[in-house]
Amino acid sequence: MAVLRTLGTIVVAAATTWFTMWALGLALPFLAEPAVLLVVLVVVAVQALIAGILASYDLGRVGHWLILVVDHTWSLLNTVFGGIVGNLIYPFVGRPSRADSAGRTWIVYMPRSTSGFGTDVLQTVGIVNLGGAGQHERMHLLQSRAFGPTYLPLFAVFYVVTALLAILFAPLGALLKAAHRRDTWYLRPPAKSAVQGFFGWIYYATPFELWAYASGNP
Template identity: 35%
Template sequence: MEVALVAAAALAAPHGGWAWRVRLYPRSARGLIVAVIDFTWSLPNTVAGVLFLAYALGRGNAVDREFSRHRGVLGLRDGVIKGFATTVGPVQAGVALGVDDHEAVHVLQARLLGPLYLPLVVANWVVATVLPYWLLYHDRRRAPIDSVAAYFQRGVYPHCWHEEWAYRVQGTPPA
Protein backbone atom coordinates (compact mmCIF):
# COMPACT_ATOMS: atom_id res chain seq x y z
CA MET A 1 0.00 0.00 0.00
CA GLU A 2 2.76 2.46 0.89
CA VAL A 3 4.65 1.65 -2.31
CA ALA A 4 1.47 2.28 -4.31
CA LEU A 5 0.98 5.66 -2.62
CA VAL A 6 4.57 6.72 -3.30
CA ALA A 7 4.29 5.61 -6.95
CA ALA A 8 0.98 7.46 -7.34
CA ALA A 9 2.45 10.61 -5.79
CA ALA A 10 5.43 10.42 -8.17
CA LEU A 11 3.10 10.10 -11.14
CA ALA A 12 0.97 13.01 -9.91
CA ALA A 13 4.01 15.28 -9.42
CA PRO A 14 3.93 16.61 -13.02
CA HIS A 15 0.35 17.76 -12.41
CA GLY A 16 1.60 19.61 -9.34
CA GLY A 17 4.31 21.26 -11.46
CA TRP A 18 1.79 22.41 -14.04
CA ALA A 19 -0.59 23.43 -11.27
CA TRP A 20 2.04 25.75 -9.84
CA ARG A 21 3.07 27.22 -13.24
CA VAL A 22 -0.44 28.08 -14.41
CA ARG A 23 -1.80 28.87 -10.92
CA LEU A 24 -4.34 26.11 -11.38
CA TYR A 25 -5.80 26.30 -7.90
CA PRO A 26 -7.10 29.62 -6.58
CA ARG A 27 -5.18 30.98 -3.61
CA SER A 28 -8.11 30.64 -1.28
CA ALA A 29 -9.63 28.12 1.10
CA ARG A 30 -11.60 26.66 -1.82
CA GLY A 31 -8.44 26.29 -3.90
CA LEU A 32 -6.63 24.58 -1.04
CA ILE A 33 -9.52 22.17 -0.47
CA VAL A 34 -9.72 21.27 -4.17
CA ALA A 35 -5.94 20.71 -4.36
CA VAL A 36 -6.00 18.51 -1.24
CA ILE A 37 -8.86 16.46 -2.71
CA ASP A 38 -6.99 16.03 -6.03
CA PHE A 39 -3.85 14.81 -4.26
CA THR A 40 -5.55 12.57 -1.68
CA TRP A 41 -9.09 11.18 -2.16
CA SER A 42 -9.06 11.72 -5.94
CA LEU A 43 -5.39 10.79 -6.43
CA PRO A 44 -6.12 7.86 -8.80
CA ASN A 45 -8.02 10.29 -11.06
CA THR A 46 -5.19 12.84 -10.84
CA VAL A 47 -2.65 10.15 -11.79
CA ALA A 48 -4.82 9.05 -14.72
CA GLY A 49 -5.10 12.72 -15.71
CA VAL A 50 -1.32 13.10 -15.64
CA LEU A 51 -0.91 10.07 -17.92
CA PHE A 52 -3.57 11.54 -20.22
CA LEU A 53 -1.75 14.90 -20.09
CA ALA A 54 1.57 13.27 -21.04
CA TYR A 55 -0.08 11.48 -23.96
CA ALA A 56 -1.77 14.68 -25.19
CA LEU A 57 1.38 16.80 -24.85
CA GLY A 58 3.35 14.08 -26.64
CA ARG A 59 0.94 14.41 -29.56
CA GLY A 60 1.59 18.15 -29.80
CA ASN A 61 -1.28 19.47 -27.71
CA ALA A 62 -0.64 22.55 -25.56
CA VAL A 63 -1.80 23.72 -22.14
CA ASP A 64 -4.17 26.67 -22.28
CA ARG A 65 -2.79 28.73 -19.39
CA GLU A 66 -5.54 31.35 -19.47
CA PHE A 67 -8.30 28.71 -19.32
CA SER A 68 -6.54 26.80 -16.53
CA ARG A 69 -5.77 29.76 -14.26
CA HIS A 70 -7.61 29.41 -10.92
CA ARG A 71 -10.08 26.91 -12.43
CA GLY A 72 -8.79 23.73 -10.74
CA VAL A 73 -8.79 22.07 -14.16
CA LEU A 74 -5.77 21.88 -16.45
CA GLY A 75 -7.11 22.68 -19.92
CA LEU A 76 -5.54 21.53 -23.15
CA ARG A 77 -6.31 23.60 -26.23
CA ASP A 78 -7.27 20.71 -28.50
CA GLY A 79 -9.26 17.56 -28.03
CA VAL A 80 -7.59 14.15 -28.15
CA ILE A 81 -10.57 12.35 -29.69
CA LYS A 82 -11.80 14.13 -32.82
CA GLY A 83 -15.10 15.89 -32.20
CA PHE A 84 -15.09 15.35 -28.43
CA ALA A 85 -13.75 17.16 -25.41
CA THR A 86 -12.38 14.61 -22.97
CA THR A 87 -11.75 14.96 -19.26
CA VAL A 88 -9.65 12.61 -17.16
CA GLY A 89 -9.32 13.63 -13.53
CA PRO A 90 -8.46 17.33 -13.41
CA VAL A 91 -7.25 17.42 -17.05
CA GLN A 92 -9.57 18.56 -19.87
CA ALA A 93 -8.57 18.13 -23.52
CA GLY A 94 -10.49 20.44 -25.81
CA VAL A 95 -11.53 23.74 -24.28
CA ALA A 96 -14.44 25.49 -25.97
CA LEU A 97 -17.43 27.56 -25.00
CA GLY A 98 -20.38 25.23 -24.59
CA VAL A 99 -18.45 22.15 -23.47
CA ASP A 100 -16.47 23.51 -20.54
CA ASP A 101 -19.41 23.42 -18.11
CA HIS A 102 -20.22 19.84 -19.15
CA GLU A 103 -16.60 18.75 -18.64
CA ALA A 104 -16.54 20.53 -15.25
CA VAL A 105 -19.28 18.13 -14.11
CA HIS A 106 -16.92 15.20 -14.85
CA VAL A 107 -14.19 16.84 -12.76
CA LEU A 108 -16.69 17.23 -9.92
CA GLN A 109 -17.78 13.58 -10.29
CA ALA A 110 -14.15 12.43 -10.03
CA ARG A 111 -13.58 14.56 -6.94
CA LEU A 112 -16.76 13.35 -5.24
CA LEU A 113 -16.31 9.65 -6.02
CA GLY A 114 -12.52 9.60 -5.74
CA PRO A 115 -11.02 6.15 -6.34
CA LEU A 116 -14.44 4.72 -7.30
CA TYR A 117 -14.98 7.07 -10.25
CA LEU A 118 -12.89 5.51 -13.02
CA PRO A 119 -13.83 1.89 -12.20
CA LEU A 120 -17.52 2.89 -12.17
CA VAL A 121 -17.17 4.65 -15.53
CA VAL A 122 -15.41 1.67 -17.13
CA ALA A 123 -17.89 -0.82 -15.65
CA ASN A 124 -20.82 1.20 -16.97
CA TRP A 125 -19.26 1.42 -20.46
CA VAL A 126 -18.89 -2.36 -20.51
CA VAL A 127 -22.44 -2.98 -19.27
CA ALA A 128 -23.95 -0.37 -21.63
CA THR A 129 -22.07 -1.95 -24.55
CA VAL A 130 -22.91 -5.58 -23.83
CA LEU A 131 -26.37 -5.08 -22.31
CA PRO A 132 -27.83 -1.99 -24.02
CA TYR A 133 -30.42 -1.12 -21.35
CA TRP A 134 -30.51 2.38 -22.82
CA LEU A 135 -32.42 1.10 -25.87
CA LEU A 136 -35.50 1.02 -23.61
CA TYR A 137 -35.58 4.84 -23.46
CA HIS A 138 -33.30 5.98 -26.29
CA ASP A 139 -34.75 8.56 -28.73
CA ARG A 140 -34.35 6.63 -32.00
CA ARG A 141 -35.78 9.44 -34.15
CA ARG A 142 -33.43 12.16 -32.91
CA ALA A 143 -30.37 9.90 -32.64
CA PRO A 144 -30.78 6.83 -34.88
CA ILE A 145 -28.56 3.83 -34.28
CA ASP A 146 -27.73 2.92 -37.87
CA SER A 147 -24.08 1.86 -37.67
CA VAL A 148 -21.50 0.52 -35.25
CA ALA A 149 -20.11 4.05 -34.80
CA ALA A 150 -23.62 5.36 -34.04
CA TYR A 151 -24.12 2.56 -31.50
CA PHE A 152 -21.24 3.96 -29.47
CA GLN A 153 -21.50 7.70 -30.25
CA ARG A 154 -25.29 8.07 -30.02
CA GLY A 155 -26.06 5.05 -27.84
CA VAL A 156 -23.48 3.87 -25.32
CA TYR A 157 -21.63 7.18 -24.83
CA PRO A 158 -24.51 9.54 -23.98
CA HIS A 159 -26.33 6.94 -21.87
CA CYS A 160 -23.56 6.07 -19.41
CA TRP A 161 -24.37 7.35 -15.91
CA HIS A 162 -21.63 9.99 -15.79
CA GLU A 163 -22.66 11.43 -19.17
CA GLU A 164 -26.36 11.40 -18.35
CA TRP A 165 -25.58 13.23 -15.10
CA ALA A 166 -23.46 15.83 -16.93
CA TYR A 167 -26.11 16.34 -19.63
CA ARG A 168 -28.85 16.75 -17.02
CA VAL A 169 -26.79 19.50 -15.41
CA GLN A 170 -25.47 21.15 -18.60
CA GLY A 171 -27.88 20.40 -21.45
CA THR A 172 -28.80 17.66 -23.86
CA PRO A 173 -26.39 15.28 -25.57
CA PRO A 174 -25.43 15.80 -29.21
CA ALA A 175 -27.58 14.04 -31.81
Template identity: 60%
Template sequence: MPGVLKGFLTFLVSAVLSTLTLLLVSLLTGGALPTSVAVLLGLGLGGGYGLEAGALASYDLDTGKGWLELLVDTTWSLPNTLFGFVFGNLIYLWFGDLSKRESEGRGWVVYLPSGPGTGFGHDVLQTLGTVNLGGAGLHEKVHVLQARILGPLYLPFVAFSYILTFTLQVLWTVTLGGLLKLLGVRDTPYFRPPDRSAVGGFFGWVYFATPIELWAYATEHR
Protein backbone atom coordinates (compact mmCIF):
# COMPACT_ATOMS: atom_id res chain seq x y z
CA MET A 1 0.00 0.00 0.00
CA PRO A 2 1.45 3.42 -0.95
CA GLY A 3 2.59 5.54 1.97
CA VAL A 4 0.26 8.41 1.05
CA LEU A 5 -2.74 6.08 1.13
CA LYS A 6 -1.66 4.67 4.50
CA GLY A 7 -1.40 8.16 5.89
CA PHE A 8 -4.81 9.17 4.56
CA LEU A 9 -6.48 6.02 5.88
CA THR A 10 -4.85 6.50 9.29
CA PHE A 11 -6.23 10.03 9.45
CA LEU A 12 -9.69 9.03 8.19
CA VAL A 13 -10.09 6.03 10.48
CA SER A 14 -8.83 7.96 13.49
CA ALA A 15 -11.13 10.92 12.91
CA VAL A 16 -14.23 8.83 12.17
CA LEU A 17 -13.81 6.16 14.86
CA SER A 18 -12.79 8.67 17.52
CA THR A 19 -15.90 10.70 16.78
CA LEU A 20 -18.19 7.66 16.75
CA THR A 21 -16.66 6.40 20.00
CA LEU A 22 -17.23 9.71 21.75
CA LEU A 23 -20.77 9.92 20.38
CA LEU A 24 -21.40 6.47 21.86
CA VAL A 25 -20.07 7.72 25.20
CA SER A 26 -22.45 10.67 24.93
CA LEU A 27 -25.35 8.31 24.26
CA LEU A 28 -24.49 5.89 27.06
CA THR A 29 -24.04 8.70 29.60
CA GLY A 30 -27.33 10.35 28.72
CA GLY A 31 -25.65 13.39 27.26
CA ALA A 32 -23.17 13.98 30.09
CA LEU A 33 -20.74 14.50 27.23
CA PRO A 34 -22.68 16.83 24.91
CA THR A 35 -22.98 15.69 21.31
CA SER A 36 -21.36 18.85 19.99
CA VAL A 37 -18.38 18.39 22.31
CA ALA A 38 -18.06 14.75 21.30
CA VAL A 39 -17.92 15.72 17.62
CA LEU A 40 -15.43 18.53 18.22
CA LEU A 41 -13.16 16.31 20.30
CA GLY A 42 -13.45 13.42 17.89
CA LEU A 43 -12.69 15.43 14.77
CA GLY A 44 -10.21 17.79 16.45
CA LEU A 45 -8.16 15.52 18.66
CA GLY A 46 -8.90 12.23 16.92
CA GLY A 47 -8.27 13.79 13.55
CA GLY A 48 -5.14 15.52 14.85
CA TYR A 49 -3.77 12.26 16.17
CA GLY A 50 -4.57 10.63 12.83
CA LEU A 51 -2.66 13.32 10.98
CA GLU A 52 0.38 12.91 13.20
CA ALA A 53 0.35 9.11 13.16
CA GLY A 54 -0.38 9.12 9.43
CA ALA A 55 2.50 11.46 8.64
CA LEU A 56 4.82 9.19 10.62
CA ALA A 57 3.29 6.02 9.10
CA SER A 58 2.91 4.72 12.65
CA TYR A 59 0.49 1.94 11.74
CA ASP A 60 1.48 -0.77 9.29
CA LEU A 61 -1.78 -1.00 7.38
CA ASP A 62 -0.37 -3.76 5.18
CA THR A 63 -0.89 -6.11 8.12
CA GLY A 64 -3.82 -7.16 10.27
CA LYS A 65 -1.81 -6.23 13.37
CA GLY A 66 -1.47 -2.65 12.20
CA TRP A 67 -5.20 -2.34 11.54
CA LEU A 68 -6.01 -3.89 14.92
CA GLU A 69 -3.71 -1.47 16.74
CA LEU A 70 -5.31 1.49 14.97
CA LEU A 71 -8.84 0.27 15.68
CA VAL A 72 -8.11 -0.36 19.37
CA ASP A 73 -6.32 2.96 19.81
CA THR A 74 -9.27 4.91 18.37
CA THR A 75 -12.05 3.02 20.18
CA TRP A 76 -11.44 0.98 23.36
CA SER A 77 -8.17 2.74 24.22
CA LEU A 78 -9.23 6.16 22.92
CA PRO A 79 -8.93 7.95 26.31
CA ASN A 80 -5.29 6.85 26.52
CA THR A 81 -4.61 7.79 22.90
CA LEU A 82 -6.05 11.29 23.27
CA PHE A 83 -4.33 11.79 26.64
CA GLY A 84 -1.00 10.89 25.08
CA PHE A 85 -1.66 12.98 21.98
CA VAL A 86 -2.35 16.10 24.04
CA PHE A 87 0.07 15.82 26.94
CA GLY A 88 2.76 13.76 25.23
CA ASN A 89 3.13 16.28 22.44
CA LEU A 90 2.97 19.24 24.82
CA ILE A 91 5.75 17.82 27.02
CA TYR A 92 8.00 15.91 24.66
CA LEU A 93 8.47 18.61 22.06
CA TRP A 94 10.63 20.40 24.66
CA PHE A 95 12.94 17.40 24.92
CA GLY A 96 13.18 16.01 21.41
CA ASP A 97 11.93 15.76 17.86
CA LEU A 98 9.45 13.45 16.16
CA SER A 99 11.17 10.42 14.67
CA LYS A 100 9.64 8.72 11.65
CA ARG A 101 12.35 6.07 11.78
CA GLU A 102 11.33 4.98 15.29
CA SER A 103 7.58 5.43 14.67
CA GLU A 104 7.02 3.91 11.24
CA GLY A 105 5.07 0.66 11.35
CA ARG A 106 5.51 0.33 15.13
CA GLY A 107 2.06 1.39 16.31
CA TRP A 108 3.10 4.53 18.19
CA VAL A 109 4.52 8.04 17.91
CA VAL A 110 8.12 8.51 19.04
CA TYR A 111 10.13 11.58 20.02
CA LEU A 112 13.90 11.16 20.18
CA PRO A 113 16.10 13.56 22.18
CA SER A 114 17.62 16.20 19.98
CA GLY A 115 21.18 15.82 21.27
CA PRO A 116 23.49 13.63 23.36
CA GLY A 117 23.24 13.52 27.11
CA THR A 118 21.59 11.74 29.99
CA GLY A 119 18.31 12.00 31.83
CA PHE A 120 14.79 12.47 30.46
CA GLY A 121 14.58 11.07 26.95
CA HIS A 122 18.03 9.48 27.07
CA ASP A 123 18.21 6.91 29.85
CA VAL A 124 14.86 7.85 31.41
CA LEU A 125 12.14 7.04 28.88
CA GLN A 126 8.41 7.67 29.12
CA THR A 127 5.25 6.72 27.26
CA LEU A 128 1.86 8.42 27.52
CA GLY A 129 -0.83 6.57 25.60
CA THR A 130 0.78 5.91 22.24
CA VAL A 131 3.20 8.85 22.37
CA ASN A 132 6.72 8.06 23.54
CA LEU A 133 9.90 9.91 24.43
CA GLY A 134 13.20 8.14 23.91
CA GLY A 135 12.23 5.07 21.89
CA ALA A 136 11.40 1.52 22.86
CA GLY A 137 14.05 0.99 25.51
CA LEU A 138 13.45 -2.16 27.53
CA HIS A 139 9.76 -1.96 28.34
CA GLU A 140 8.10 1.16 26.95
CA LYS A 141 6.11 -0.89 24.44
CA VAL A 142 4.69 -2.85 27.38
CA HIS A 143 2.97 0.33 28.56
CA VAL A 144 1.32 0.74 25.16
CA LEU A 145 0.09 -2.86 25.38
CA GLN A 146 -1.20 -2.24 28.92
CA ALA A 147 -3.21 0.74 27.72
CA ARG A 148 -4.65 -1.29 24.85
CA ILE A 149 -5.66 -4.12 27.18
CA LEU A 150 -7.12 -2.01 30.00
CA GLY A 151 -8.63 0.65 27.76
CA PRO A 152 -10.61 3.30 29.71
CA LEU A 153 -9.56 1.67 33.00
CA TYR A 154 -5.86 2.28 32.37
CA LEU A 155 -5.49 5.94 33.38
CA PRO A 156 -7.62 5.65 36.56
CA PHE A 157 -5.71 2.48 37.49
CA VAL A 158 -2.36 4.23 37.04
CA ALA A 159 -3.48 7.25 39.07
CA PHE A 160 -4.82 5.08 41.90
CA SER A 161 -1.63 3.00 41.91
CA TYR A 162 0.59 6.05 42.30
CA ILE A 163 -1.61 7.48 45.06
CA LEU A 164 -1.43 4.14 46.90
CA THR A 165 2.34 3.66 46.59
CA PHE A 166 3.04 7.29 47.50
CA THR A 167 0.83 6.99 50.59
CA LEU A 168 2.55 3.78 51.68
CA GLN A 169 5.98 5.30 51.13
CA VAL A 170 5.12 8.38 53.21
CA LEU A 171 3.55 6.37 56.04
CA TRP A 172 6.56 4.05 56.24
CA THR A 173 9.04 6.93 56.10
CA VAL A 174 7.48 8.95 58.93
CA THR A 175 6.86 5.94 61.19
CA LEU A 176 8.83 2.69 61.38
CA GLY A 177 11.24 3.56 58.58
CA GLY A 178 12.14 6.85 60.23
CA LEU A 179 12.62 5.14 63.60
CA LEU A 180 14.87 2.45 62.10
CA LYS A 181 16.93 5.16 60.41
CA LEU A 182 17.37 6.98 63.75
CA LEU A 183 18.46 3.72 65.40
CA GLY A 184 21.00 3.11 62.65
CA VAL A 185 19.30 -0.05 61.40
CA ARG A 186 18.57 1.44 57.97
CA ASP A 187 20.55 3.91 55.90
CA THR A 188 17.37 5.51 54.54
CA PRO A 189 13.98 5.94 56.21
CA TYR A 190 12.15 5.17 52.95
CA PHE A 191 11.77 2.08 50.79
CA ARG A 192 14.39 1.94 48.04
CA PRO A 193 13.74 0.58 44.55
CA PRO A 194 16.03 -2.09 43.09
CA ASP A 195 19.06 -0.97 41.12
CA ARG A 196 17.38 -1.77 37.81
CA SER A 197 14.67 0.83 38.43
CA ALA A 198 14.89 3.78 36.04
CA VAL A 199 14.07 6.11 38.93
CA GLY A 200 15.94 6.16 42.23
CA GLY A 201 15.54 7.71 45.65
CA PHE A 202 12.33 8.35 47.57
CA PHE A 203 10.16 8.50 44.45
CA GLY A 204 11.91 5.52 42.89
CA TRP A 205 9.99 3.03 45.03
CA VAL A 206 6.74 4.93 44.47
CA TYR A 207 7.32 4.49 40.73
CA PHE A 208 8.70 0.95 40.73
CA ALA A 209 6.06 -0.55 43.06
CA THR A 210 3.09 0.41 40.88
CA PRO A 211 1.49 -2.63 39.20
CA ILE A 212 2.07 -1.28 35.68
CA GLU A 213 5.81 -0.96 36.34
CA LEU A 214 6.08 -4.32 38.09
CA TRP A 215 4.35 -5.82 35.05
CA ALA A 216 6.60 -3.93 32.64
CA TYR A 217 9.86 -4.83 34.39
CA ALA A 218 8.76 -8.48 34.63
CA THR A 219 7.98 -8.78 30.91
CA GLU A 220 10.37 -6.28 29.32
CA HIS A 221 12.44 -7.30 26.31
CA ARG A 222 16.17 -7.21 26.78
Protein backbone atom coordinates (compact mmCIF):
# COMPACT_ATOMS: atom_id res chain seq x y z
CA MET A 1 0.00 0.00 0.00
CA ALA A 2 2.81 2.42 0.92
CA VAL A 3 4.62 1.63 -2.34
CA LEU A 4 1.45 2.16 -4.40
CA ARG A 5 0.76 5.45 -2.63
CA THR A 6 4.30 6.66 -3.29
CA LEU A 7 4.19 5.59 -6.93
CA GLY A 8 0.77 7.18 -7.35
CA THR A 9 2.01 10.46 -5.88
CA ILE A 10 5.05 10.49 -8.18
CA VAL A 11 3.05 9.61 -11.31
CA VAL A 12 0.34 12.22 -10.71
CA ALA A 13 2.87 14.90 -9.77
CA ALA A 14 5.07 14.20 -12.79
CA ALA A 15 2.17 13.93 -15.26
CA THR A 16 0.45 17.13 -14.16
CA THR A 17 3.79 18.96 -14.05
CA TRP A 18 4.60 17.86 -17.60
CA PHE A 19 1.18 19.01 -18.80
CA THR A 20 1.57 22.37 -17.02
CA MET A 21 5.04 22.95 -18.45
CA TRP A 22 3.80 22.00 -21.94
CA ALA A 23 0.87 24.43 -21.67
CA LEU A 24 3.11 27.23 -20.37
CA GLY A 25 5.60 26.46 -23.11
CA LEU A 26 3.04 27.50 -25.72
CA ALA A 27 3.35 31.07 -24.45
CA LEU A 28 6.90 30.90 -23.06
CA PRO A 29 8.85 28.52 -25.31
CA PHE A 30 11.92 28.36 -23.05
CA LEU A 31 9.84 26.47 -20.47
CA ALA A 32 9.38 23.66 -22.96
CA GLU A 33 13.13 23.30 -23.51
CA PRO A 34 14.22 19.72 -22.64
CA ALA A 35 16.82 20.90 -20.10
CA VAL A 36 14.32 23.10 -18.24
CA LEU A 37 11.64 20.43 -18.31
CA LEU A 38 14.08 17.79 -17.06
CA VAL A 39 15.21 19.90 -14.09
CA VAL A 40 11.63 20.69 -13.08
CA LEU A 41 10.53 17.07 -13.42
CA VAL A 42 13.48 15.84 -11.32
CA VAL A 43 12.71 18.38 -8.56
CA VAL A 44 9.03 17.42 -8.61
CA ALA A 45 9.72 13.67 -8.70
CA VAL A 46 12.14 13.82 -5.76
CA GLN A 47 9.69 15.91 -3.75
CA ALA A 48 6.81 13.57 -4.67
CA LEU A 49 8.94 10.62 -3.51
CA ILE A 50 9.43 12.31 -0.14
CA ALA A 51 5.73 13.19 0.05
CA GLY A 52 4.81 9.60 -0.80
CA ILE A 53 7.10 8.11 1.84
CA LEU A 54 5.73 10.54 4.44
CA ALA A 55 2.14 9.87 3.26
CA SER A 56 1.58 13.60 2.84
CA TYR A 57 -1.34 13.06 0.45
CA ASP A 58 -4.03 10.55 1.37
CA LEU A 59 -4.88 9.16 -2.07
CA GLY A 60 -7.96 7.52 -0.61
CA ARG A 61 -9.56 10.97 -0.40
CA VAL A 62 -10.81 12.86 -3.44
CA GLY A 63 -9.88 16.20 -1.89
CA HIS A 64 -6.25 15.17 -1.61
CA TRP A 65 -6.15 14.15 -5.27
CA LEU A 66 -7.44 17.61 -6.17
CA ILE A 67 -4.86 19.31 -3.94
CA LEU A 68 -2.09 17.19 -5.47
CA VAL A 69 -3.18 18.33 -8.93
CA VAL A 70 -3.41 21.99 -7.83
CA ASP A 71 0.09 21.81 -6.34
CA HIS A 72 1.49 20.71 -9.70
CA THR A 73 -0.58 22.95 -12.00
CA TRP A 74 -1.85 26.29 -10.65
CA SER A 75 0.64 26.33 -7.76
CA LEU A 76 3.54 24.65 -9.60
CA LEU A 77 5.88 27.64 -9.21
CA ASN A 78 5.48 27.52 -5.43
CA THR A 79 5.85 23.73 -5.38
CA VAL A 80 9.08 23.79 -7.40
CA PHE A 81 10.46 26.66 -5.30
CA GLY A 82 9.73 24.71 -2.13
CA GLY A 83 11.21 21.58 -3.66
CA ILE A 84 14.47 23.36 -4.38
CA VAL A 85 14.81 25.62 -1.34
CA GLY A 86 13.02 23.61 1.34
CA ASN A 87 14.32 20.16 0.53
CA LEU A 88 17.88 21.43 0.10
CA ILE A 89 18.11 23.65 3.20
CA TYR A 90 15.77 22.14 5.79
CA PRO A 91 17.54 18.74 6.02
CA PHE A 92 20.54 20.56 7.50
CA VAL A 93 18.50 21.80 10.47
CA GLY A 94 15.68 19.26 10.70
CA ARG A 95 14.47 15.74 9.99
CA PRO A 96 11.49 14.68 7.85
CA SER A 97 8.53 13.97 10.12
CA ARG A 98 5.94 11.44 9.03
CA ALA A 99 3.84 12.15 12.10
CA ASP A 100 3.51 15.82 11.13
CA SER A 101 3.23 15.24 7.37
CA ALA A 102 0.88 12.26 6.96
CA GLY A 103 -2.47 13.31 5.57
CA ARG A 104 -1.60 17.00 5.88
CA THR A 105 -0.78 17.66 2.18
CA TRP A 106 2.67 19.02 2.97
CA ILE A 107 6.17 17.88 3.91
CA VAL A 108 7.33 18.75 7.42
CA TYR A 109 10.87 18.88 8.76
CA MET A 110 11.09 19.03 12.54
CA PRO A 111 14.14 20.86 13.95
CA ARG A 112 16.94 18.97 15.65
CA SER A 113 17.63 21.77 18.15
CA THR A 114 15.41 23.25 20.86
CA SER A 115 15.93 26.84 19.72
CA GLY A 116 16.69 28.85 16.62
CA PHE A 117 15.57 28.31 13.04
CA GLY A 118 12.72 25.82 12.95
CA THR A 119 11.87 26.25 16.63
CA ASP A 120 11.66 29.98 17.29
CA VAL A 121 11.17 30.84 13.61
CA LEU A 122 8.99 28.50 11.53
CA GLN A 123 8.87 28.66 7.75
CA THR A 124 6.84 27.29 4.86
CA VAL A 125 7.94 27.39 1.21
CA GLY A 126 5.63 25.78 -1.30
CA ILE A 127 4.47 22.51 0.27
CA VAL A 128 7.58 22.19 2.46
CA ASN A 129 7.51 23.29 6.10
CA LEU A 130 10.11 23.64 8.81
CA GLY A 131 8.93 23.54 12.41
CA GLY A 132 5.56 21.80 12.26
CA ALA A 133 1.93 22.70 11.89
CA GLY A 134 0.27 25.75 13.32
CA GLN A 135 -2.53 27.82 11.83
CA HIS A 136 -0.04 30.52 10.80
CA GLU A 137 2.07 28.16 8.68
CA ARG A 138 -0.97 26.35 7.33
CA MET A 139 -2.27 29.74 6.21
CA HIS A 140 0.87 30.29 4.13
CA LEU A 141 0.22 26.90 2.53
CA LEU A 142 -3.35 27.98 1.72
CA GLN A 143 -2.16 31.34 0.41
CA SER A 144 0.30 29.73 -1.99
CA ARG A 145 -2.43 27.46 -3.37
CA ALA A 146 -4.97 30.26 -3.63
CA PHE A 147 -2.68 32.80 -5.31
CA GLY A 148 -0.74 30.26 -7.36
CA PRO A 149 1.87 31.80 -9.69
CA THR A 150 1.28 35.30 -8.27
CA TYR A 151 2.12 34.30 -4.67
CA LEU A 152 5.92 34.58 -4.76
CA PRO A 153 5.99 37.73 -6.96
CA LEU A 154 3.45 39.40 -4.65
CA PHE A 155 5.51 38.49 -1.59
CA ALA A 156 8.56 40.07 -3.26
CA VAL A 157 6.61 43.25 -4.05
CA PHE A 158 5.30 43.44 -0.48
CA TYR A 159 8.83 43.16 0.90
CA VAL A 160 10.05 45.93 -1.41
CA VAL A 161 7.21 48.22 -0.30
CA THR A 162 7.66 47.61 3.44
CA ALA A 163 11.45 47.95 3.10
CA LEU A 164 11.06 51.32 1.37
CA LEU A 165 8.63 52.49 4.06
CA ALA A 166 11.03 51.40 6.80
CA ILE A 167 13.96 53.18 5.13
CA LEU A 168 11.94 56.37 4.60
CA PHE A 169 10.87 56.35 8.24
CA ALA A 170 14.43 55.91 9.55
CA PRO A 171 15.50 59.62 9.49
CA LEU A 172 12.32 60.71 11.27
CA GLY A 173 12.70 57.80 13.68
CA ALA A 174 16.25 58.90 14.48
CA LEU A 175 15.04 62.44 15.27
CA LEU A 176 12.23 61.12 17.46
CA LYS A 177 14.65 58.84 19.28
CA ALA A 178 17.05 61.74 19.83
CA ALA A 179 14.12 63.72 21.26
CA HIS A 180 13.32 60.77 23.54
CA ARG A 181 9.95 60.27 21.90
CA ARG A 182 10.84 56.77 20.73
CA ASP A 183 13.15 54.07 22.06
CA THR A 184 14.10 52.81 18.58
CA TRP A 185 14.87 54.67 15.35
CA TYR A 186 13.23 51.97 13.28
CA LEU A 187 9.66 50.75 12.98
CA ARG A 188 9.27 47.94 15.45
CA PRO A 189 6.93 44.95 15.01
CA PRO A 190 4.72 43.71 17.88
CA ALA A 191 6.10 41.19 20.35
CA LYS A 192 4.27 38.33 18.65
CA SER A 193 6.33 38.76 15.49
CA ALA A 194 8.77 35.87 14.99
CA VAL A 195 11.33 38.38 13.69
CA GLN A 196 12.41 41.45 15.62
CA GLY A 197 14.85 44.30 14.99
CA PHE A 198 14.96 46.54 11.90
CA PHE A 199 13.96 43.73 9.53
CA GLY A 200 11.16 42.61 11.86
CA TRP A 201 8.65 45.26 10.78
CA ILE A 202 9.55 44.80 7.11
CA TYR A 203 8.74 41.10 7.51
CA TYR A 204 5.69 41.49 9.74
CA ALA A 205 3.89 44.31 7.88
CA THR A 206 3.54 42.43 4.59
CA PRO A 207 -0.13 41.58 3.86
CA PHE A 208 0.47 37.82 3.70
CA GLU A 209 2.14 37.84 7.14
CA LEU A 210 -0.52 40.08 8.67
CA TRP A 211 -3.14 37.66 7.33
CA ALA A 212 -1.26 34.65 8.69
CA TYR A 213 -0.73 36.19 12.13
CA ALA A 214 -4.42 37.15 12.30
CA SER A 215 -5.37 33.53 11.58
CA GLY A 216 -3.73 32.00 14.65
CA ASN A 217 -0.52 30.90 16.32
CA PRO A 218 2.58 29.83 14.37
